[in-house]
Amino acid sequence: MDLASNLSAVEQRLAAACACAGRERSSVTLVAVSKGQPPELVQAAADLGLTLFGENKMQEARAKIPLCPGRLRWHMIGHLQTNKVRDAVHFFEMIHSVDSLALAEEVQKQAEKAAKRMPVLLEVNVAGEASKFGYAPARLLQELGQLNALPRLEIHGLMTMAPWSPDAERARPVFRRLRELKQECEQLLGAPLAHLSMGMSGDFEVAVEEGATLVRIGTALFGERRPAK
Numbered sequence: 676m677d678l679a680s681n682l683s684a685v686e687q688r689l690a691a692a693c694a695c696a697g698r699e700r701s702s703v704t705l706v707a708v709s710k711g712q713p714p715e716l717v718q719a720a721a722d723l724g725l726t727l728f729g730e731n732k733m734q735e736a737r738a739k740i741p742l743c744p745g746r747l748r749w750h751m752i753g754h755l756q757t758n759k760v761r762d763a764v765h766f767f768e769m770i771h772s773v774d775s776l777a778l779a780e781e782v783q784k785q786a787e788k789a790a791k792r793m794p795v796l797l798e799v800n801v802a803g804e805a806s807k808f809g810y811a812p813a814r815l816l817q818e819l820g821q822l823n824a825l826p827r828l829e830i831h832g833l834m835t836m837a838p839w840s841p842d843a844e845r846a847r848p849v850f851r852r853l854r855e856l857k858q859e860c861e862q863l864l865g866a867p868l869a870h871l872s873m874g875m876s877g878d879f880e881v882a883v884e885e886g887a888t889l890v891r892i893g894t895a896l897f898g899e900r901r902p903a904k
């Protein structure tokens with residue numbers, strides 16, 4: 676595993692996808708997904724200039740983040756249980772995975788206790804996969820008003836994971852639907868939403884073509900992960 680050459684390959688793929696879509700490279704932010712990887716590898720990535728990292732488990736993040744350079748920024752990208760929200764509000768700059776009103780209300784409560792505002796994305800299960808978390812699109816549109824009424828929650832956009840497939844094109848309708856849903860949410864809110872978090876190692880070019888602003892990339896940078904504990 677050569678992190679520097681993996682990073683430059685990812686950067687080339689990102690630049691090509693942006694060029695193909697007629698977008699500025701600066702309109703897409705790379706979230707380096709460090710789950711399953713040790714702090715030494717995060718340090719090595721930071722030395723190469725990466726500053727934004729994603730973790731999907733609170734327990735792992737709580738142990739790892741204090742061992743990493745303090746200037747790094749962290750996003751929570753995995754499913755969050757309500758009893759982990761207090762820590763998530765403390766450790767993360769953004770939570771990508773708000774998928775219920777109950778969770779949003781807990782984020783509200785813990786953010787208030789911490790005297791903070793919490794930037795979040797609403798996770799959508801676009802493909803309706805039983806194995807995945809996330810709002811059903813209709814439910815999201817129903818609950819958006821209640822979510823938006825929580826004063827400590829800053830809704831910055833939507834997040835999704837496409838069903839796994841060896842063919843990245845299969846993800847395109849999912850990403851496109853998330854972009855349309857963002858437009859529907861913007862109409863309901865009467866305000867723009869900045870972010871679409873979509874695209875992983877296997878499908879991020881397609882996600883960029885469909886409007887992703889945050890791509891979450893793990894294995895293409897860091898190689899295979901250690902099995903989750």
Ligand SMILES: *Cc1c(COP(=O)(O)O)cnc(C)c1O
Binds near residue numbers: 710753874876891895
């Ligand atoms: C693991 C993970 C990723 C990164 O997946 P790779 O295929 O390793 O790039 C992105 N998003 C979420 C929510 C993840 O859990």
